[in-house]
Amino acid sequence: xxxxxxYASGLRTMxxxxxxxxxxxxKEMKNISxxxxxxxxxxxxxxxxxxKTLSLAQREIVTITTLITQGxxxxxxxxxxxxxxxxxxxxxxxxxxIHCIGYVGFPKAVQAMGIAGEIFKETE
Amino acid sequence: xxxxxxYASGLRTMxxxxxxxxxxxxKEMKNISxxxxxxxxxxxxxxxxxxKTLSLAQREIVTITTLITQGxxxxxxxxxxxxxxxxxxxxxxxxxxIHCIGYVGFPKAVQAMGIAGEIFKETE
Amino acid sequence: xxxxxxYASGLRTMxxxxxxxxxxxxKEMKNISxxxxxxxxxxxxxxxxxxKTLSLAQREIVTITTLITQGxxxxxxxxxxxxxxxxxxxxxxxxxxIHCIGYVGFPKAVQAMGIAGEIFKETE
Amino acid sequence: xxxxxxYASGLRTMxxxxxxxxxxxxKEMKNISxxxxxxxxxxxxxxxxxxKTLSLAQREIVTITTLITQGxxxxxxxxxxxxxxxxxxxxxxxxxxIHCIGYVGFPKAVQAMGIAGEIFKETE
Amino acid sequence: xxxxxxYASGLRTMxxxxxxxxxxxxKEMKNISxxxxxxxxxxxxxxxxxxKTLSLAQREIVTITTLITQGxxxxxxxxxxxxxxxxxxxxxxxxxxIHCIGYVGFPKAVQAMGIAGEIFKETE
Amino acid sequence: xxxxxxYASGLRTMxxxxxxxxxxxxKEMKNISxxxxxxxxxxxxxxxxxxKTLSLAQREIVTITTLITQGxxxxxxxxxxxxxxxxxxxxxxxxxxIHCIGYVGFPKAVQAMGIAGEIFKETE
Numbered sequence: 001x002x003x004x005x006x007y008a009s010g011l012r013t014m015x016x017x018x019x020x021x022x023x024x025x026x027k028e029m030k031n032i033s034x035x036x037x038x039x040x041x042x043x044x045x046x047x048x049x050x051x052k053t054l055s056l057a058q059r060e061i062v063t064i065t066t067l068i069t070q071g072x073x074x075x076x077x078x079x080x081x082x083x084x085x086x087x088x089x090x091x092x093x094x095x096x097x098i099h100c101i102g103y104v105g106f107p108k109a110v111q112a113m114g115i116a117g118e119i120f121k122e123t124e
Numbered sequence: 125x126x127x128x129x130x131y132a133s134g135l136r137t138m139x140x141x142x143x144x145x146x147x148x149x150x151k152e153m154k155n156i157s158x159x160x161x162x163x164x165x166x167x168x169x170x171x172x173x174x175x176k177t178l179s180l181a182q183r184e185i186v187t188i189t190t191l192i193t194q195g196x197x198x199x200x201x202x203x204x205x206x207x208x209x210x211x212x213x214x215x216x217x218x219x220x221x222i223h224c225i226g227y228v229g230f231p232k233a234v235q236a237m238g239i240a241g242e243i244f245k246e247t248e
Numbered sequence: 249x250x251x252x253x254x255y256a257s258g259l260r261t262m263x264x265x266x267x268x269x270x271x272x273x274x275k276e277m278k279n280i281s282x283x284x285x286x287x288x289x290x291x292x293x294x295x296x297x298x299x300k301t302l303s304l305a306q307r308e309i310v311t312i313t314t315l316i317t318q319g320x321x322x323x324x325x326x327x328x329x330x331x332x333x334x335x336x337x338x339x340x341x342x343x344x345x346i347h348c349i350g351y352v353g354f355p356k357a358v359q360a361m362g363i364a365g366e367i368f369k370e371t372e
Numbered sequence: 373x374x375x376x377x378x379y380a381s382g383l384r385t386m387x388x389x390x391x392x393x394x395x396x397x398x399k400e401m402k403n404i405s406x407x408x409x410x411x412x413x414x415x416x417x418x419x420x421x422x423x424k425t426l427s428l429a430q431r432e433i434v435t436i437t438t439l440i441t442q443g444x445x446x447x448x449x450x451x452x453x454x455x456x457x458x459x460x461x462x463x464x465x466x467x468x469x470i471h472c473i474g475y476v477g478f479p480k481a482v483q484a485m486g487i488a489g490e491i492f493k494e495t496e
Numbered sequence: 497x498x499x500x501x502x503y504a505s506g507l508r509t510m511x512x513x514x515x516x517x518x519x520x521x522x523k524e525m526k527n528i529s530x531x532x533x534x535x536x537x538x539x540x541x542x543x544x545x546x547x548k549t550l551s552l553a554q555r556e557i558v559t560i561t562t563l564i565t566q567g568x569x570x571x572x573x574x575x576x577x578x579x580x581x582x583x584x585x586x587x588x589x590x591x592x593x594i595h596c597i598g599y600v601g602f603p604k605a606v607q608a609m610g611i612a613g614e615i616f617k618e619t620e
Numbered sequence: 621x622x623x624x625x626x627y628a629s630g631l632r633t634m635x636x637x638x639x640x641x642x643x644x645x646x647k648e649m650k651n652i653s654x655x656x657x658x659x660x661x662x663x664x665x666x667x668x669x670x671x672k673t674l675s676l677a678q679r680e681i682v683t684i685t686t687l688i689t690q691g692x693x694x695x696x697x698x699x700x701x702x703x704x705x706x707x708x709x710x711x712x713x714x715x716x717x718i719h720c721i722g723y724v725g726f727p728k729a730v731q732a733m734g735i736a737g738e739i740f741k742e743t744e
Contacts, residue, residue, distance in 0.1 A: 029482060032489035033466050036473075036481065043663055044226045044478055053219040061182060062189045062220055066227040069193040071319065071443060072479035094281055095177040096186055101284075102168045103190040103601040106292055107320035109284065110277060117280035153606060156613035157590050160597075160605065167291055168602055195567065195691060196603035218653050225656075227477040230664055231692035233656065234649060241652035292598045301591040309554060310561045310592055314599040317565040319443065342405050343549040344558055349408075350540045351562040353723040354416055355444035357408065358401060365404035415539055416722045425715040430681060434716055437682045438723040441689040467673040468682055474664045475686040525730060528737035529714050532721075532729065540726055567691060568727035 007038065010046030017049070017056060017082045026078065056086040061096060068100050068112045076112060080119040090120055131162065134170030140180060141173070141206045150202065180210040185220060192224050192236045200236060204243040214244055255286065258294030265297070265304060265330045274326065304334040309344060316348050316360045324360060328367040338368055379410065382418030389421070389428060389454040398450065428458040433468060440472050440484045448484060452491040462492055503534065506542030512552060513545070513578040522574065552582040560592055564608045565600050572608060576615040586616055627658065630666030637669070637676060637702045646698065676706040681716060688720050688732045696732060700739040710740055 014023055030037040049059055060083040067076040083093055093116055101109045138147055154161040173183055184207040191200040207217055217240055225233045262271055278285040297307055308331040315324040331341055341364055349357045386395055402409040421431055432455040439448040455465055465488055473481045510519055526533040545555055556579040563572040579589055589612055597605045634643055650657040669679055680703040687696040703713055713736055721729045 029485065033470070033485050035466075036470055036485050039470070039473060039667065040478060040482070043667070047659065047663070048223055048226045051219065051222070053215050054223065058182075058185060058216075059223055061185050062223050063227065065186045065189040066193045066224060066477075067479060069190045070228070070479070072483070074483060075479040091177050094283075095175065098175070098281070098284055098287070099172055099178065099183055099186050100190060101287060101601070102172045103187065103196075103603060104194070105314075105597070105599040105601050106288060107315060107318070107323040107599060110288070111320070111322060113277065113281050113284050153609065157594070157609050159590075160594055160609050163295065163594070163597060164602060164606070167295070171287065171291070190601075191603060194603070196607070198607060199603040218655075222653070222656055222659070225477070225659060227479060229473070229475040229477050229686075230660060231475060231687060231690070231695040234660070235692070235694060237649065237653050237656050296595055296598045299591065299594070301587050302595065306554075306557060307595055309557050310595050311599065313558045313561040314565045314596060317562045318600070339549050342407075343547065346405070346408055346411070346547070347544055347550065347555055347558050348562060349411060349725070350544045351559065351725040351727060352566070353438075353721070353725050354412060355439060355442070355447040355723060358412070359444070359446060361401065361405050361408050411543065415543070419535065419539070420719055420722045423715065423718070425711050426719065430678075430712075431719055433678060433681050434685045434719050435723065437685040438689045438720060441686045442724070463673050467671065470671070471668055471674065471679055471682050472686060474668045475683065476690070525733065529718070529733050531714075532718055532733050535718070535721060536726060536730070562725075563727060566727070568731070570731060571727040 006042040006046040008046075009050045010041035010044065013045045013049045013056075014041065017045070017060075017086060018078070019081060019085060022078060022081045057083075057088055060086055060088055064093065064096055065100065068097065068108055069104050071108055071111070073111055073115055076115055077119060080116055081123070084119075084123060090116075130166040130170040132170075133174045134165035134168065137169045137173045137180075138165065141169070141184075141210060142202070143205060143209060146202060146205045181207070181212055184210055184212055188217065188220055189224065192221065192232055193228050195232055195235070197235055197239055200239055201243060204240060205247070208243075208247060214240075254290040254294040256294075257298045258289035258292065261293045261298045261304075262289065265293070265308075265334060266326070267329060267333060270326060270329045305331075305336055308334055308336055312341065312344055313348060316345065316356055317352050319356055319359070321359055321363055324363055325367060328364060329371070332367075332371060338364075378414040378418040380418075381422045382413035382416065385417045385421045385428075386413065389417070389432075389458060390450070391453060391457060394450060394453045429455075429460055432458055432460055436465065436468055437472065440469065440480055441476050443480055443483070445483060445487055448487055449491060452488055453495070456491075456495060462488075502538040502542040504542075505546045506537035506540065509541045509545045509552075510537065513541070513556075513582060514574070515577060515581060518574060518577045553579075553584055556582055556584055557592060560589065561596060564593065564596050564604055567604055567607070569607055569611055572611055573615060576612060577619070580615075580619060586612075626662040626666040628666075629670045630661035630664065633665045633669045633676075634661065637665070637680075637706060638698070639701055639705060642698060642701045677703070677708055680706055680708055684713065684716055685720065688717065688728055689724050691728055691731070693731055693735055696735055697739060700736055701743070704739075704743060710736075 018026070029040065049056070060079060063079045064076065064083055067079060080093065094113070097109050097112045097116060100112070142150070153164065173180070184203060187203045188200065188207055191203060204217065218237070221233050221236045221240060224236070266274070277288065297304070308327060311327045312324065312331055315327060328341065342361070345357050345360045345364060390398070401412065421428070432451060435451045436448065436455055439451060452465065466485070469481050469484045469488060514522070525536065545552070556575060559575045560572065560579055563575060576589065590609070593605050593608045593612060596608070638646070649660065669676070680699060683699045684696065684703055687699060700713065714733070717729050717732045717736060
């Protein structure tokens with residue numbers, strides 16, 4: 001796959017994943033570092049998210065889990081929007097966070113649940 | 125749910141999740157600390173894994189992801205056996221690891237893939 | 249110990265540990281996820297904090313140290329209130345943070361000390 | 373090297389590293405814990421940063437990288453000022469962050485790049 | 497405190513903390529990097545461990561907790577010997593590990609308990 | 621840059637970076653997951669390491685630092701070979717590890733120095 005194709009494929013996957021408004025926020029990175037932006041789209045969403053074998057909903061289960069585990073709560077907000085858009089329910093998201101207690105302890109689970117509560121309110 | 129019930133429910137879920145041999149290995153913890161063992165079974169597998177809303181296969185996606193992210197590679201071995209037993213395919217497991225590259229970088233993905241390769245060989 | 253007992257025991261330990269105001273803040277989690285709240289109380293404060301062998305002051309030494317190490321600074325605030333309530337002195341808390349330098353480096357120690365400074369002012 | 377010398381040497385290195393304003397901000401720690409402050413200066417900047425073999429610019433490459441990797445973004449701000457002062461260019465700093473993608477994933481790289489963008493604006 | 501004094505004070509504290517055999521193992525670092533060794537003794541055990549306000553037993557509670565949290569299991573072995581030497585009981589060490597479940601999850605607690613089990617056997 | 625070019629560029633950079641023997645070891649990944657291998661080469665060494673602005677020696681300073689910080693000691697071995705090959709001296713590598721003490725604490729620095737000691741012996 002040529003690079004233009006990788007980038008185009010990444011953009012298409014981002015449209016499936018995120019509401020317009022969330023994508024606009026992400027795109028601000030393009031002004032700070034066009035190279036980082038290109039890699040996010042072409043590698044992150046093109047090479048990784050556009051692969052087969054796992055659905056986008058399954059990929060968001062992976063993404064949400066790794067973000068909780070590493071304490072990347074700003075990115076968690078973005079991907080909770082993504083998770084809801086590709087069909088995970090609020091109940092499933094809550095369940096992922098609860099399952100994580102046994103692997104990361106309460107502090108990160110509590111932090112994640114607080115953020116999920118906010119996003120759920122916004123998107124009601 | 126009373127504690128005996130929580131423990132019994134955890135044991136049942138462990139039987140669904142892990143081959144006998146793997147469970148025997150885990151049970152060695154009972155000799156070192158019976159209290160930790162009781163919590164693993166009653167809280168970990170009883171309260172957490174026995175909940176509804178997510179299937180055991182989905183729960184293993186969460187588990188594998190958090191273990192890769194925190195570099196808990198000994199536990200990853202155990203749960204790769206679990207993942208295969210509850211129906212994740214080798215292709216899906218490989219795909220989870222590849223998806224993680226964008227979130228944890230290559231070193232942990234490479235480490236995890238090496239371990240997956242070993243487990244896949246053992247279970248062929 | 250039956251579940252009602254575990255929950256009741258957790259609530260009692262929380263009363264020993266935290267001032268009313270701090271507990272009210274924690275309880276907001278009940279609205280977002282009653283199940284997470286139940287686990288915090290029954291497992292976290294019931295099964296873990298209510299055990300013997302270590303005093304609550306010793307338990308807060310463990311808690312403060314793990315929170316600093318994992319960079320969970322929001323939870324650190326909560327447990328600095330707890331630590332003071334169960335009898336750790338400001339000098340001892342400062343000393344825990346300084347001891348951690350050798351294990352987590354300056355950035356987390358500096359972050360933790362800044363937060364301790366705020367809490368100490370509030371509670372003067 | 374006697375302790376007074378270690379402290380004096382640390383102060384000199386801090387003057388080389390940070391603009392006056394940044395040093396003033398750091399010095400607030402002296403009021404919260406004079407002992408932590410003494411160790412920051414005598415050990416951190418005296419014993420470590422004042423050593424030979426690596427230039428201050430090379431040391432800031434190390435520092436920025438470890439701060440990104442551990443998600444210590446408040447300290448990253450401080451050391452981006454330091455990095456610019458000892459001669460790293462904006463292009464080099466952006467390049468360090470991009471190189472890190474392969475080792476820590478996108479979330480921390482994006483977070484770091486956002487902060488770098490802010491600091492670059494302030495210092496234009 | 498002059499540097500010779502810091503080093504001497506570190507050595508004295510190490511004698512209180514570790515059995516001869518453990519100290520011999522640690523001292524191998526002196527051959528690889530005499531400078532790192534000097535800092536371990538003068539800063540780590542001299543400046544940090546030799547301070548007042550916390551007892552050596554309390555300091556080992558902090559140390560064991562941070563090592564479990566960051567997954568530094570080789571160093572955990574060393575400090576479990578230290579913890580036993582300065583008076584923590586096996587029951588207290590087990591209790592620290594169990595308390596940590598709520599903050600770091602099961603994988604690190606299980607790993608730590610396995611190591612504690614080995615050390616306890618060796619020192620019986 | 622088309623994908624074949626990215627892959628070819630990655631292979632060229634790997635030749636500059638690693639001795640033949642080390643590359644052979646890395647290439648075993650190709651048998652477990654050809655897709656992960658392709659990404660390591662095309663994205664990791666092609667898109668990231670082959671960029672300008674930083675020299676390969678500077679890139680290895682970044683790499684070594686992030687690996688120490690995240691405790692990825694198996695990968696550290698590989699990149700210590702790389703660091704020596706692209707011109708970092710043993711003294712500089714030791715100095716990077718010592719600088720890290722202030723940011724990650726002694727346990728990871730000690731672990732890294734032990735590994736560096738082994739690699740230095742092998743390559744004498």
